[in-house]
Amino acid sequence: MIGNEKGQKGFDPGRRRWLTDGLRTVAGVALVAGLVGVQQRQARALPATAIRPPGAADDEALFQGACIRCGLCVRDCPYDTLKLAQLGDEVALGTPYFVARDIPCEMCDDLPCVKACPTGALDPELTRIEDSRMGLAVLIDQESCIAFQGLRCEVCFNICPVRGKAISLNKQHNARSGKHALFIPVVHSRDCTGCGKCEKACILDEAAIKVLPIALAKGLLGQHYRLGWEQKADAGGSLVTPDTPHQYNLPEGMRYEHGGRGLLPAEPGGAAVPSPAPSAPAPYPALGPGASLGPDPSSALAPDIMPPLPPAAASPFPANPLETLNRGGGI
Amino acid sequence: MKPGDRPGAEAIRRKGWFVAHRWLLARRLSQLVILGLFLAGPWLGIWIVKGNLASSLTLEVLPLTDPLLLLQVLASGQMPAATAVTGAAIVLVFYLLVGGRVYCSWVCPVNPITDAAEWLRCRLGIKGGARFSDQTRNWLLGAIPLLAAVSGGLAWELVNPVSMVYRGLVFGMGLAWGVLVAIFLLDLFVGRRAWCGHLCPVGAFYGLLGGVALVRVGALRRERCDDCLDCFAVCPEHQVIKPALKGADQGLGPVILSGHCTNCGRCIDVCGREVFAFTTRFTRSAHKIRPVNTGDNHPQEVSS
Numbered sequence: 001m002i003g004n005e006k007g008q009k010g011f012d013p014g015r016r017r018w019l020t021d022g023l024r025t026v027a028g029v030a031l032v033a034g035l036v037g038v039q040q041r042q043a044r045a046l047p048a049t050a051i052r053p054p055g056a057a058d059d060e061a062l063f064q065g066a067c068i069r070c071g072l073c074v075r076d077c078p079y080d081t082l083k084l085a086q087l088g089d090e091v092a093l094g095t096p097y098f099v100a101r102d103i104p105c106e107m108c109d110d111l112p113c114v115k116a117c118p119t120g121a122l123d124p125e126l127t128r129i130e131d132s133r134m135g136l137a138v139l140i141d142q143e144s145c146i147a148f149q150g151l152r153c154e155v156c157f158n159i160c161p162v163r164g165k166a167i168s169l170n171k172q173h174n175a176r177s178g179k180h181a182l183f184i185p186v187v188h189s190r191d192c193t194g195c196g197k198c199e200k201a202c203i204l205d206e207a208a209i210k211v212l213p214i215a216l217a218k219g220l221l222g223q224h225y226r227l228g229w230e231q232k233a234d235a236g237g238s239l240v241t242p243d244t245p246h247q248y249n250l251p252e253g254m255r256y257e258h259g260g261r262g263l264l265p266a267e268p269g270g271a272a273v274p275s276p277a278p279s280a281p282a283p284y285p286a287l288g289p290g291a292s293l294g295p296d297p298s299s300a301l302a303p304d305i306m307p308p309l310p311p312a313a314a315s316p317f318p319a320n321p322l323e324t325l326n327r328g329g330g331i
Numbered sequence: 332m333k334p335g336d337r338p339g340a341e342a343i344r345r346k347g348w349f350v351a352h353r354w355l356l357a358r359r360l361s362q363l364v365i366l367g368l369f370l371a372g373p374w375l376g377i378w379i380v381k382g383n384l385a386s387s388l389t390l391e392v393l394p395l396t397d398p399l400l401l402l403q404v405l406a407s408g409q410m411p412a413a414t415a416v417t418g419a420a421i422v423l424v425f426y427l428l429v430g431g432r433v434y435c436s437w438v439c440p441v442n443p444i445t446d447a448a449e450w451l452r453c454r455l456g457i458k459g460g461a462r463f464s465d466q467t468r469n470w471l472l473g474a475i476p477l478l479a480a481v482s483g484g485l486a487w488e489l490v491n492p493v494s495m496v497y498r499g500l501v502f503g504m505g506l507a508w509g510v511l512v513a514i515f516l517l518d519l520f521v522g523r524r525a526w527c528g529h530l531c532p533v534g535a536f537y538g539l540l541g542g543v544a545l546v547r548v549g550a551l552r553r554e555r556c557d558d559c560l561d562c563f564a565v566c567p568e569h570q571v572i573k574p575a576l577k578g579a580d581q582g583l584g585p586v587i588l589s590g591h592c593t594n595c596g597r598c599i600d601v602c603g604r605e606v607f608a609f610t611t612r613f614t615r616s617a618h619k620i621r622p623v624n625t626g627d628n629h630p631q632e633v634s635s
Binding site for chain 2: 030033
């Protein structure tokens with residue numbers, strides 16, 4: 001306060017100045033605080049390519065409240081994967097992130113970045129890197145991925161640190177050639193940590209497989225859905241009236257195999273020969289006809305190799321059963 | 332101060348250039364050594380200190396955390412891990428001992444920039460400009476935890492030039508150079524000591540600690556003062572000097588108790604009559620330190 005001498009008519013210049021100064025200051029600070037607050041709201045929108053280190057909260061707002069932007073995680077990252085957002089980056093200033101296509105997370109077993117965090121913004125309860133969920137890989141461009149052209153690539157499948165679990169190869173029919181297979185990479189959220197090595201390794205100029213924030217990548221099945229086969233497995237039996245077995249009017253001595261081989265000669269003795277059981281259960285149900293490739297493609301391929309047909313002399317029918325089937329009429 | 336003299340000219344004549352600049356040199360050395368410790372890792376591979384001023388780890392054992400940042404984390408509704416709490420406690424105790432705004436004058440990377448702006452402002456004879464209330468920083472300081480509580484994030488850290496500059500120096504600047512230039516120009520053209528002396532809420536926070544801190548500057552031999560005004564000219568918070576230096580009649584001083592004194596020691600440097608010295612806040616008079624014949628007849632209180 002400058003002066004207190006009262007002027008005429010009770011006018012007090014010191015008090016007036018104090019008031020106007022105070023109001024000016026408060027208004028200025030409120031303006032700045034408002035702008036900063038708005039900025040903070042916008043800063044929550046993390047670009048999809050920016051991935052937080054292991055153990056960071058899924059909720060970006062929570063992470064930005066816990067991280068004090070010290071960079072100790074960056075310092076202890078042995079692969080220089082992590083970096084701190086600089087002024088002008090799209091990521092909230094000073095917070096750690098990485099871009100998978102530049103340097104992916106190498107998934108250190110001892111989690112040095114999490115241990116370095118002084119505030120717990122990287123959750124210290126995360127002790128196994130396999131449990132981290134930095135994001136989720138998505139094969140986002142099926143048009144460009146050469147596996148969908150029938151070319152053998154499988155680089156993402158092979159580079160995956162959670163090999164065979166986070167990405168599996170599903171064999172599908174190649175309709176273009178009619179006789180080849182497509183080996184389609186499929187990501188499984190149960191095991192994908194979002195490390196980004198697949199995105200880094202993708203051979204395209206622009207990766208067809210990308211790690212995205214989980215919230216962006218994951219769908220969610222409505223809570224009211226009940227999958228019949230799961231219900232059946234849980235209950236130990238069918239919960240509805242079982243279907244009556246299908247009856248086929250097959251030629252005598254023939255049987256029909258549903259696994260893709262079609263009409264086959266029945267085995268002597270009448271019992272239908274079961275198709276050869278897979279040597280190891282595939283970890284995931286196949287998407288299309290054909291088994292998925294498990295951890296070792298060579299063993300997983302085995303079940304679909306056809307057993308040799310019995311010699312023609314053992315059957316009273318022509319070698320090609322279709323001749324019997326189609327006798328007397330064209331298709 | 333003779334006409335035409337720059338502040339401290341008499342001190343240089345009496346004490347020599349080095350002694351008349353020793354605290355300034357010590358501060359610059361402190362700022363450089365701390366920055367050097369942070370940069371030795373990324374530049375030379377010598378990892379003595381990791382992190383930045385927000386939180387650091389020295390020699391893999393000593394955690395240090397900025398208490399204002401920790402306060403924001405708490406305000407945002409989250410409980411930080413023990414390491415950060417320990418680090419903040421160590422920093423708090425340290426600044427409560429050596430004087431809160433020692434951070435500003437001995438550590439903060441913005442200080443050399445605003446000091447340079449002030450130096451140039453004097454040299455160019457730039458006067459006047461916008462007048463910011465020095466309460467602005469306190470209002471801003473109040474707004475910081477409030478922003479964290481409302482937004483749930485460390486909103487201030489999106490714009491905080493202090494942490495931005497240090498993080499920039501150690502981890503990469505990005506566009507933070509622009510902020511440095513802006514602060515320099517603000518202090519040079521817009522208002523004298525505008526940033527550090529009026530606006531910076533980080534300084535206001537450490538000023539709160541300084542209000543109760545142990546080590547203080549005192550005008551211990553204030554009776555020697557010849558009113559040359561050199562100390563007022565160089566002091567970045569010159570309002571703190573008057574009560575200590577001229578408050579004897581009102582029973583004030585001789586120690587500068589205001590938290591806004593940054594303990595920079597520049598007044599000690601430029602005083603040709605060695606009025607000022609570092610002391611503790613509990614000092615009541617100069618007798619215990621060095622008896623001075625003051626020439627007045629009032630019985631002096633012995634320091635408590």
